[in-house]
Structure formats: structure tokens, C-alpha cells
Amino acid sequence: MKHIIFQNKKIFYRTEGKGEPVMLLHGFAEDGNIWDYQLKKLKEKFYLIVPDLPGSGKSEMLEGEILIEDYAEVIKAIVDVEIINKEKGKKKLFTLIGHSMGGYITLAFAEKYPELLNAIGLFHSTAYADDEVKKETRRKGIEFIKSDGVFAFINNTTPNLFSGKTKKENPGLVKNLINLCKDFSSESLIQYYKAMIQRPDRILVLKSFQQPILFIIGKHDNAVPLQSSLEQCYLPSISHIRILQNSGHISMWEEKDQASAFLLNFLLLK
Secondary structure (H helix, E strand, C coil): CEEEEECCEEEEEEEECCCEEEEEECCCCCCHHHHHHHHHHHCCCEEEEEECCCCCCCCCCCCCCCCHHHHHHHHHHHHHHHHHCCCCCCCCCEEEEEECHHHHHHHHHHHHCHHHEEEEEEECCCCCCCCHHHHHHHHHHHHHHHHHCHHHHHHHHHHHHCCHHHHHHCHHHHHHHHHHHCCCCHHHHHHHHHHHHHCCCCHHHHHHCCCCEEEEEECCCCCCCHHHHHHHCCCCCCEEEEEECCCCCCHHHHCHHHHHHHHHHHHHHC
16 A cells, blocks of 8 residues: 555555546544445556545554544645655646545535546535534534443444345345454544534535536435435536445445446436
8 A cells, every 4th residue: 555644644545557646535443444436446447546445454543633624734744645646747647536524525625626536426425514413413423432432332323324225135235344344442533523513514615616426325224315315416417426326325235236237327427
């Protein structure tokens, strides 16, 4: 893996393939491995950049009170190395795809650096800020982590990310995600929660962004409900909307072939 130094911390990322650059951002309590299947499907046609966000995977956690905008600056630092510097300062656009919390970071990046992007994609994510109910749920999550620890928290919450069909027919996927998440530090998860609670509404980003936006939506997503997704996916000037009929919040695993095909087609058409 490669790494950059950001605020004196090592931030690791992988690169694979050749072609136009595409960056894939994982979500809360995940790391870059969440995209492994998509890497296999895309690397023949695209230059893929897959970070472990600060505090995830191999990357060191940032210090202090961190905002979603700070994680967007981490992405900009990687872009400077992997895209801008390689092109010797010439304008080189790329596509940024984010899952869940990675989608929040994608929108924050698009708000500040739209001139660097030729498209964005939101996998099970939203431009809405947390409402009070969601904020309280995250605060309870923080208290659960503090009182019961990371493994108990992950073991309790992860099944809710999958559709009923997935849990019944492929319970191994749930166990695999728990194993991927179980080694997180409590400090990292709490830092993410606090950043998500504080993030602003970014509906105006959807309305103002002039390049294509992909929305991948799970029909049975409890974290970003179907109705909420449908309300916002018609706001951009160019939307590509795909609904996974048997997925919850993790379509990259639940319906991996279909989700990968949707992503590949979007990247080829944009």
C-alpha cells in the first residue's frame, strides 16, 4: 500500500488498474476492503484509488475534533499526489464514489473542489443533515461504544445493515462484515459519529453540481431509507438512479454483480 502524511499521520491507500482515475471511499466502521469485488471488476478499465480513511484499516486516526470537511481534505491530499502531480499540474478530472459516510465526504469534496470532478456517486448515502432523531441515535451509539466496547457495538448493529433476504439466505456476509469491523478503536468510531452529527445539509451541492451523479439505493436500506433517497435523487441536473431490490445498506456485497455492473456502466457513460 501507498501512503501520504496528513497532519503528521500516515494515511494509507491502494491503487490498481489503468485508465481514467476513480476513487472509492468506504463508509463508517469499514475500510477500503469493502470495495474488493468492485476493484476486480473495474481495474481493467480504470485507475482505482482506494483509501483507508483516517482511523480505518491501516490509516492513523487524526487528532482532535474532526469534521467531514477534514476528511475531504485528506482526499484532496491523495488527489494531489495521485492525479494532479502525475499530470504535472495539468487539469485532470476524476470520479469520486462514496459509500454511506464516504458519500458525505464525497459531497463535502464536491462542494469545495467541483472543478476536479467529472462525476460523483453515492452508494447508500444522503445529502441531508442528520435530523434530531438520527443525531440521538448516533449519540446513543457513542454511549454504547463507551460502555460495552467496539465488538459488542459492531455485533449489535451490523445485522441491521443488511436486508432480511440477505440475512436469511447468506448469513455469512453479516459475519464477514463483523470480522472486517471488529478491530476498530472506540476513539475512531466516536470521532466518525461526532463528525457525522455535525455535518451540514448539502442538498445545494446536488442541485449545483453540473456533472453526472450516480445514486445506488437499497430498497431495504434502514440507514438511508428508500423514500429519503428518492426525494433527493431527482435534484441534480444529471442523475443516474439505480435501486437494488434485494439490498439493504451494503449492496456492494449483497448484490455485488448488479451493483458492480451499475457502477461500471455509469463510469463508461459519464
